[in-house]
Amino acid sequence: MTMRRIMLVLLAVAAVAALPVLAQAQSLADSGESSSAVPTNTPAPPDLTYTRPTGKMKLYNYVFDAFGPYPIVGAGFAAGVSQEFDTPPEWRQGAAGYGKRFGSDFGIAAVSTTTRYGLAQAFKQDTLYYRCECKGVFPRLRHAVISTLTARRGDDGHSVFSFPALVAPYAGSMTAVYAWYPGRYNGKDAFRMGNYAMLGYVGGNIALEFIYSGPHSLLSRMHLNNGHGAVSPDSKP
Numbered sequence: 001m002t003m004r005r006i007m008l009v010l011l012a013v014a015a016v017a018a019l020p021v022l023a024q025a026q027s028l029a030d031s032g033e034s035s036s037a038v039p040t041n042t043p044a045p046p047d048l049t050y051t052r053p054t055g056k057m058k059l060y061n062y063v064f065d066a067f068g069p070y071p072i073v074g075a076g077f078a079a080g081v082s083q084e085f086d087t088p089p090e091w092r093q094g095a096a097g098y099g100k101r102f103g104s105d106f107g108i109a110a111v112s113t114t115t116r117y118g119l120a121q122a123f124k125q126d127t128l129y130y131r132c133e134c135k136g137v138f139p140r141l142r143h144a145v146i147s148t149l150t151a152r153r154g155d156d157g158h159s160v161f162s163f164p165a166l167v168a169p170y171a172g173s174m175t176a177v178y179a180w181y182p183g184r185y186n187g188k189d190a191f192r193m194g195n196y197a198m199l200g201y202v203g204g205n206i207a208l209e210f211i212y213s214g215p216h217s218l219l220s221r222m223h224l225n226n227g228h229g230a231v232s233p234d235s236k237p
Contacts, residue, residue: 050157053126058117061128066113074200075106090182104176112172112197119164125151127165129208144205148198169197 053061065071079101083093091100120127130152132143151162173193177185 050130050152052152052155052157053128058121058128062113062117065117066110071106071109071113075102075109078105088182088185104180107180108172108176108193108197110172111175112168115171116164116168119167120151120162123151123162123164125153125160125162125164126157127151127162129205130157131209140209141206144209145202147205148201165201169201170194173197 079098082088082101082105083098086093091097116127119125129147132140134140134143149162149165150159151165152158153160170191173190174187176193177187177190181189
């Protein structure tokens with residue numbers, strides 16, 4: 001049963017990963033209108049120079065991460081999976097049961113995001129995601145995975161272990177278990193749920209690394225080019 005749930009989540013990640021194909025097609029169509037001095041089939045490389053985010057940028061990213069389209073869609077999908085497997089069974093089926101599951105998943109995401117940004121501010125860390133300056137699929141994949149538990153610090157943006165990134169997923173699941181989940185759930189269940197959330201962070205970083213989301217992408221036009229990633233210098237919040 002657990003493996004089936006994991007497969008559904010992986011299928012959802014694969015569906016999201018299909019978005020760059022549309023984004024690239026759209027960006028290539030736009031490039032035909034640009035100057036002939038620039039090859040139309042070669043997108044400009046992103047500016048990966050580290051720039052410490054301003055307070056306004058951090059606030060924008062927090063609001064987007066906590067209450068934007070991604071947490072809403074994510075909560076809707078997660079509630080659908082829980083509805084399919086009738087977990088928790090105490091919430092039953094139907095619209096009322098789905099509403100409880102949606103509210104629960106959205107609340108977990110909001111608490112996790114608030115914890116991550118709040119602790120990052122206290123620890124003076126920048127937990128936004130920055131794309132790798134390296135080249136190649138495997139080095140970039142390694143960077144995305146490692147970035148799940150690292151953050152930037154200081155004006156130079158050197159990488160450090162991130163306690164906020166480690167704690168945030170479990171803060172959300174612990175809050176749910178002890179605040180609104182049925183009484184039979186305990187810390188062990190919260191830890192298991194936090195592990196799934198951590199895997200979700202890994203998948204999100206991989207998507208941010210490989211999906212083009214620049215100012216001329218389809219995701220940008222749909223206002224979906226954030227998702228805890230740093231705002232690129234040539235885009236406006």
